[in-house]
Amino acid sequence: MNSSKSLKTGEQNVNEVSRISQGASLKGDIHSSSDIRVDGRVEGNIYSEGRIVVGETARVTGNVYCANADFWGRIDGDIYARDLLSFKGSAVVNGNVHMGRVQVEVGAQLNGVIKTLSEQEFDQLISAAVGVSAAPAAEH
Numbered sequence: 001m002n003s004s005k006s007l008k009t010g011e012q013n014v015n016e017v018s019r020i021s022q023g024a025s026l027k028g029d030i031h032s033s034s035d036i037r038v039d040g041r042v043e044g045n046i047y048s049e050g051r052i053v054v055g056e057t058a059r060v061t062g063n064v065y066c067a068n069a070d071f072w073g074r075i076d077g078d079i080y081a082r083d084l085l086s087f088k089g090s091a092v093v094n095g096n097v098h099m100g101r102v103q104v105e106v107g108a109q110l111n112g113v114i115k116t117l118s119e120q121e122f123d124q125l126i127s128a129a130v131g132v133s134a135a136p137a138a139e140h
Contacts, residue, residue: 018048022057029062031130036066038073045077047130056090063095065130071108078112080129082122098125 016034020026024040029047036048039055045062046052052066058073067082071091079085081099089107096112100119104110117125 020058022055045130054091063129065126080117080122080125082119098122 018030018032018034018036020036020038020040020042022039025043026041027043029044030036030042031047033049035050035052036046037053037055038046038058038060040057041059041061043061046060046064046066048066050067052064052069054060054064054069054071054073054075056072060073060075061077063077063080064075065080068084068086069079069081070086070088071079071093072088073090074092074094076094078095079093079097079099083100084103085097085099085101086103087093087105087108087110089105091105091108091110093109094111097110097114098117099114100117100122102114102116
């Protein structure tokens with residue numbers, strides 16, 4: 001089986017979630033094949049093949065690449081999502097947003113350009129930005 005994976009849109013086991021807890025601080029890029037939850041601080045780009053959740057106490061400085069995301073916290077950087085981005089009322093985004101679909105609650109602050117992407121455009125952006133193919137991998 002080929003070791004590279006594609007971005008997922010389905011559910012995963014709760015034990016497969018990578019977590020940066022409140023009070024934790026991480027400097028550097030994160031790459032994960034599983035979902036990621038951030039409640040602490042991250043300075044760097046975040047790449048997940050699944051869902052990224054940015055909690056109310058989270059502060060992210062860098063770009064985010066994922067299949068889906070839910071934002072309650074703050075991000076200073078661009079966001080790229082294959083499918084659905086959900087911004088909750090406490091979310092603060094200082095950067096451009098590129099996604100398939102978006103849901104914005106009253107109170108969310110989006111400071112940047114919002115652009116809807118097709119899956120093909122998303123795949124091209126991911127490949128160029130992080131050097132990872134978002135297309136399904138061939139099985140061997």
